[in-house]
Amino acid sequence: MTAPGATVLVVEDDDETRAVLVRELGSRGYRIQEAADGQSALERWESSRPDVVLLDLGLPDMDGLEVIRRIRREAMTPIVILSGRYAEREKVEALERGADDYVTKPFGLEELHARLRVALRRAAGPGGDVGARITVGPLVFDVSRHEVAIDGRAVDLTPREFELLRVLLGEQGRVVTKGKLLRAVWGQAYQGEDSYVYVHVSQLRHKLAAADPDGALRDLIVTEPGVGYRVRAPDGGEPAAQT
Ligand code: CA
Numbered sequence: 001m002t003a004p005g006a007t008v009l010v011v012e013d014d015d016e017t018r019a020v021l022v023r024e025l026g027s028r029g030y031r032i033q034e035a036a037d038g039q040s041a042l043e044r045w046e047s048s049r050p051d052v053v054l055l056d057l058g059l060p061d062m063d064g065l066e067v068i069r070r071i072r073r074e075a076m077t078p079i080v081i082l083s084g085r086y087a088e089r090e091k092v093e094a095l096e097r098g099a100d101d102y103v104t105k106p107f108g109l110e111e112l113h114a115r116l117r118v119a120l121r122r123a124a125g126p127g128g129d130v131g132a133r134i135t136v137g138p139l140v141f142d143v144s145r146h147e148v149a150i151d152g153r154a155v156d157l158t159p160r161e162f163e164l165l166r167v168l169l170g171e172q173g174r175v176v177t178k179g180k181l182l183r184a185v186w187g188q189a190y191q192g193e194d195s196y197v198y199v200h201v202s203q204l205r206h207k208l209a210a211a212d213p214d215g216a217l218r219d220l221i222v223t224e225p226g227v228g229y230r231v232r233a234p235d236g237g238e239p240a241a242q243t
Helices: 015-027 038-048 064-072 088-096 109-123 159-169 178-186 194-210
Strands: 007-011 031-035 052-056 079-083 101-104 133-136 139-142 147-150 175-177 221-224 228-231
Touching: 007 015, 007 038, 015 031, 015 052, 015 109, 031 038, 038 052, 038 064, 052 064, 052 109, 064 079, 064 088, 079 088, 079 109, 088 101, 101 109, 139 159, 159 178, 159 194, 159 228, 175 178, 178 194, 178 228, 194 221
Parallel strands: 007 031, 007 052, 052 079, 079 101
Antiparallel strands: 133 139, 139 147, 175 228, 221 228
16 A cells, blocks of 8 residues: 655755655655755645655654654644664654654664654544545545545645545544644744635635535535634534544
């Protein structure tokens, strides 16, 4: 199983290891961003919002734990650690700081793919299944393939619209504040720019409505006045947070 379309940020200062990772993950259909130190990793993450971060903890300019802390301050982007064989405390601390999983060096590529798949699946939220797909009525949101379809017909979303829908679907049944959407989709620098959220949610609703002539998804994204938005719970049932 592959994850075509998902973007992975590879953070590794060892050129040889990084080259192997970039080549192998690229051949499996991932889109790749790469960084050789902590500062450029944070800049890449801020500018491109990858789907998953593969992070070596031993970086030349910054402790990898600091990279986790800075990312977690803003978003729940899955982070998979590349760690030394006997660095148990390091792994535990990374996980306690919000990393999702780790791979021990030297790692097998199959193990690495498995960790990344699980991390991407977890990122899909409570509605995600083994294929990292979320289904709401006629809507199918495929995280790993970066595809959205209604009644089997693809819906063409911009990257921002896709991210917005992903964050909302990850919180099915729960309110998501505008601030959280801004931080997750645009980044900390856009704090207070609520109009970005209004405009993009409006565009997203129009695109979904155009692809949904039966109106089955009319109430998919509900506005919570003054707070944010709420995506309909699965099958119109109770909010996921209460189950
Ligand atoms: Ca290193």
